[in-house]
Amino acid sequence: MSNWVEVCAADDIDEEDVIRFDHDGRTFAVYRSPEDQYFATDGLCTHEKIHLADGLVMDDIIECPKHNGRFSYKTGEAKGAPVCVNLKTYPVKVDGGSVFISI
Amino acid sequence: MSDIVIIGGGECGARAAFALRERGFDGSVTLVCAESHLPYERPPLSKATLIDALEPKLVADAGRYLSDGITVLTGCSVLAIDRAEKSVMLSGGQPLRYDRLLLAVGARSRLLPDMAEAAGRIHTLRSHDDALAIRAALHAGGSLVIVGGGFIGLELAATARMMGVDTILIEGLSRILSRGVPEEIAEAVAARHRAEGVEILCGQAISAIEDGAEKATVRLAGGRTIAADLVVVGIGAVPNTALAEAAGLAVENGIAVDRYLRTSDPDIFAAGDCCSFPLDLYGGRRVRLEAWRNAQEQGTLAAANLMGAAEPVSNVPWFWSDHYDMTLQITGLADGATTTVRRPLGDGAFILFHLDGEGRLLAASGIGKGNAVARDIRLAEMLISAAARPDPHALASPATKLKSLLAA
Numbered sequence: 001m002s003n004w005v006e007v008c009a010a011d012d013i014d015e016e017d018v019i020r021f022d023h024d025g026r027t028f029a030v031y032r033s034p035e036d037q038y039f040a041t042d043g044l045c046t047h048e049k050i051h052l053a054d055g056l057v058m059d060d061i062i063e064c065p066k067h068n069g070r071f072s073y074k075t076g077e078a079k080g081a082p083v084c085v086n087l088k089t090y091p092v093k094v095d096g097g098s099v100f101i102s103i
Numbered sequence: 104m105s106d107i108v109i110i111g112g113g114e115c116g117a118r119a120a121f122a123l124r125e126r127g128f129d130g131s132v133t134l135v136c137a138e139s140h141l142p143y144e145r146p147p148l149s150k151a152t153l154i155d156a157l158e159p160k161l162v163a164d165a166g167r168y169l170s171d172g173i174t175v176l177t178g179c180s181v182l183a184i185d186r187a188e189k190s191v192m193l194s195g196g197q198p199l200r201y202d203r204l205l206l207a208v209g210a211r212s213r214l215l216p217d218m219a220e221a222a223g224r225i226h227t228l229r230s231h232d233d234a235l236a237i238r239a240a241l242h243a244g245g246s247l248v249i250v251g252g253g254f255i256g257l258e259l260a261a262t263a264r265m266m267g268v269d270t271i272l273i274e275g276l277s278r279i280l281s282r283g284v285p286e287e288i289a290e291a292v293a294a295r296h297r298a299e300g301v302e303i304l305c306g307q308a309i310s311a312i313e314d315g316a317e318k319a320t321v322r323l324a325g326g327r328t329i330a331a332d333l334v335v336v337g338i339g340a341v342p343n344t345a346l347a348e349a350a351g352l353a354v355e356n357g358i359a360v361d362r363y364l365r366t367s368d369p370d371i372f373a374a375g376d377c378c379s380f381p382l383d384l385y386g387g388r389r390v391r392l393e394a395w396r397n398a399q400e401q402g403t404l405a406a407a408n409l410m411g412a413a414e415p416v417s418n419v420p421w422f423w424s425d426h427y428d429m430t431l432q433i434t435g436l437a438d439g440a441t442t443t444v445r446r447p448l449g450d451g452a453f454i455l456f457h458l459d460g461e462g463r464l465l466a467a468s469g470i471g472k473g474n475a476v477a478r479d480i481r482l483a484e485m486l487i488s489a490a491a492r493p494d495p496h497a498l499a500s501p502a503t504k505l506k507s508l509l510a511a
C-alpha cells in the first residue's frame with residue numbers, strides 16, 4: 001500500500017539539485033533532474049551515514065559530499081568507489097504544484 | 104599479456120585489482136599484501152576506528168576478491184624484483200612471474216632522526232595494528248603527547264579529546280598545518296582544538312623522547328619536560344621506494360613515473376602514495392600526493408594503462424580531514440597563487456580560493472561544520488580542471504552559485 005507524503009513545493013528544489021527531507025524518523029533525498037523530473041532516494045550514503053543532500057547533482061548522478069561516492073539517483077545504483085551498496089529509491093509524483101514521495 | 108602482479112594491498116592496489124576486472128582483463132591478478140588484513144581504509148584509523156571499531160573497514164569483503172578471481176596473498180611481502188626474469192621474490196621464498204607489475208606500496212610513518220622504530224609507549228600511526236595499539240593505551244583521564252601538527256596528529260588529538268584523554272600536541276614550526284594549508288584555515292583548526300582542551304605548543308624543538316615503565320617523557324629544547332602514557336609521532340610519511348630502487352628504477356621523491364604512471368621500466372607501473380608524477384594541469388610539475396582519492400583514482404588509471412591504454416593522469420588533487428564536527432577540504436595546489444578570495448558560507452564555514460597572476464583558479468580550501476564546504480569545493484575542483492578564470496567577485500559572493508560559473 002503506498003503512502004504518499006508531501007515533501008515541498010515543486011519550485012523549492014532547483015533544477016539539477018537536491019534537498020533533504022526528514023519524515024517520521026527517516027531521512028530522504030529528493031531530486032529535480034535537469035529534465036525537470038523528480039526523484040527520491042534514501043537520504044544517507046551507503047558508505048558512511050552522510051546526508052547526500054549536501055552533495056552535488058550532475059545530470060543523473062548524486063555525488064556524496066564526504067568522499068565523492070556516486071549514485072544514480074534515478075535507479076539508486078552505486079557508480080563506483082568508495083560506494084558499492086545501492087541506494088533505495090522511492091516513487092515520486094508532482095500534484096498541484098507539490099512534490100510527494102511514496103514511502 | 105596474462106599475469107599481472109600488484110605489490111601492496113592498500114587502497115590503490117585493491118582498486119587497481121578490481122578495475123582490471125571491470126575493464127575485462129582475463130589473465131591472472133595477484134595482490135601481494137604485506138599486512139595480515141585484506142585491504143582496508145586508512146582514513147578511519149585516526150578518526151572513528153580508534154573509538155569504536157576493532158575490525159578494519161575493508162575496501163571490499165573477501166567474497167568480492169573470490170568472485171573477481173583476484174588472488175590475495177596476505178601477510179606476504181615482495182622482497183625483490185627481478186626485471187630480467189620478470190618475476191618477484193615473495194617472502195615465503197618462492198618467485199612469482201609477471202608480465203606487468205604495479206607497485207602500490209604506499210608510504211610509511213616518518214620517524215624522528217634518532218628513532219629506530221616505534222616501540223613501547225612511543226607509537227606511530229599508519230596501519231590498523233598501529234591504531235589498535237594506540238587504542239589499547241588510551242583511556243579517559245590518561246595522557247597523550249602528539250609530536251607533529253599535521254593532519255594525522257591533529258585528527259588523533261580530536262579523537263583522543265572525544266575519549267577524554269589529556270592531549271598535548273607539539274609542533275616544531277611556528278604554526279600547525281604549515282604544509283599546503285592556508286593560515287586562516289590552520290588557525291580555525293587550532294582554535295577549535297584549543298577550545299576542546301588540546302594544548303598546542305608551536306615552535307618547539309624536541310631534545311629527547313624517553314620510554315619508561317610508567318610513562319614516556321618528552322623533553323623540549325626549551326626545558327619543559329612532559330610525561331604521558333603514550334607518545335604518538337606524527338611527522339609525516341615517507342614513500343616506500345627501497346624495492347624500486349634496488350631494482351634500478353628511477354626514484355625522485357617517490358617512485359618516479361610518467362604521466363601514464365609508468366616507471367622507467369615500461370612493464371612496471373607505480374601508483375598512489377608511493378609515486379611521484381607530473382601533473383599536466385600544473386605545468387607538468389612533479390608531485391607526490393598522500394591522499395585517499397588519489398590512491399583510488401591512480402589505482403583505476405594504472406589498471407587501464409597496465410592493460411595497454413595510454414591515459415594520462417588528469418585528476419585535480421583533493422583531500423579532506425575531520426576534526427570534531429568540522430571537515431576541511433582542499434582541492435588543487437595553491438603554490439604560485441598571487442590572490443586569495445574568501446567566500447563566507449555562514450555558521451563559520453568559509454572557502455579560500457587561490458588564483459594566479461592571470462586569474463586562473465589554482466586551488467580552493469574550505470572548512471566548516473559537517474559538509475558545509477563540500478559542494479563548493481567540488482565545483483571549485485571542476486573549475487580548476489577546466490583551467491577556468493572565474494570572476495573573483497562571483498567567487499566571493501555566496502549568493503552566486505559556483506555551478507553557474509562552470510557553465511560560463
Ligand SMILES: Cc1cc2nc3c(=O)[nH]c(=O)nc-3n(C[C@H](O)[C@H](O)[C@H](O)COP(=O)(O)OP(=O)(O)OC[C@H]3O[C@@H](n4cnc5c(N)ncnc54)[C@H](O)[C@@H]3O)c2cc1C
Pocket residue numbers: 110111112113114115116135136137138144145146147148149179180181182207208209210211228229230255343346374375376377392393394395396398421422423424425
Ligand atoms: C591515519 C591516516 C589517516 C588518513 N586520513 C586521510 C584523510 O582523511 N583523507 C585523505 O585523503 N587521506 C587520508 N589518509 C591517506 C590515505 O590513507 C592514503 O593516501 C592511502 O592509504 C594511500 O593508499 P596506497 O594504497 O597508495 O598506500 P598504502 O595505503 O600505504 O598501502 C600500501 C600497502 O602496501 C604494503 N606494502 C608495502 N611494501 C610492500 C611489499 N614489498 N610487499 C607487499 N606489500 C607491501 C603496505 O604494507 C601497505 O599495506 C590517511 C592516512 C592515514 C595513515
Ligand code: FES
Pocket residue numbers: 045046047048049050064065066067068069070082083
Ligand atoms: S560517506 Fe559517502 S562516499 Fe563516503
